[in-house]
Amino acid sequence: MFTSQWTKKFKVSQIQALTPKQIKWIDYEQIPDFTKEQIQIFTIEQIQALTPKQIPSLTILQISWFTIEQIQALTPKQNRVFTEKQIQSFAPEQIQEFPIKYINELISKQIQWFIIEQIQAFTEKQIQVFTENQIQSFTKEQIPAFRIEQIPYFTTKQISALIISKKIYALTIEQIQALTIEQITALTPQQIPLLTAEQIEALTREQISWLTNQQIEALTKEQIPALSPRKMGALSLEKRKILKLLINKYQNQEQKSKSKKDLTKKIYQQEAEKKKVLAVQIKNIKNLYY
Structure with missing residues (x-):
């Protein structure tokens, strides 16, 4: 196991030489000691070697240092252990790089941790892969955060999920007026009275x-x-x-x-x-x- 003193002294070449097995040996208490330079030279294999116990030890600042490649390398198992503060520390630019597999693995409480700037950063592909259960997990306070330009990205099934969960009531006038012909005509006669x-x-x-x-x-x-x-x-x-x-x-x-x-x-x-x-x-x- 590496000590805090050793962690801070790691040179670029030494970090690059660490095997996935050695990465797992790093004590979770030493994770916060890694610098920006050290974090950003972690390879995909090394990032994926971080254990569920090490991930929560990453600081908010360290999360902001993650490169696009590192974000996309995160595994579903790792994503599930991110804390509220860690989720909220991802910059909008990083959010846009979240791979589809990551979006698919988000659990309800993680979805509810997203802040306005992050919600507004979701791309068309990201929005469209949210499951109906995930869409229903967004709170009434989060729904109004979606940009008008994002509303047309919602699938007809996702709009139905908003109605069923009564989250449709949280849509603003501007968001309602952004609904497309496909989204409106897909509403069933049973859903119309719910508006x-x-x-x-x-x-x-x-x-x-x-x-x-x-x-x-x-x-x-x-x-x-x-x-x-x-x-x-x-x-x-x-x-x-x-x-x-x-x-x-x-x-x-x-x-x-x-x-x-x-x-x-x-x-x-x-x-x-x-x-x-x-x-x-x-x-x-x-x-x-x-």
């Missing part, structure tokens, strides 16, 4: 025109008022007819509900009146005998 009236209102005139017949039929009575006359005008004649029928349906339901309430109220009043009359009659009878 808030505010989100429906945020959709642009063009986005409203993309709604399918089935999606329009799925609009709720709370969502319809969010459609302005101008946006309704973006719908085709056939879709406007469907919307009109839907509005009539809700109006009829409301009228029936009101009529039912009025009838119930009337019956209640009649019963109350009967009880009143009966009480008077009982009182009169009592007066006759007493």
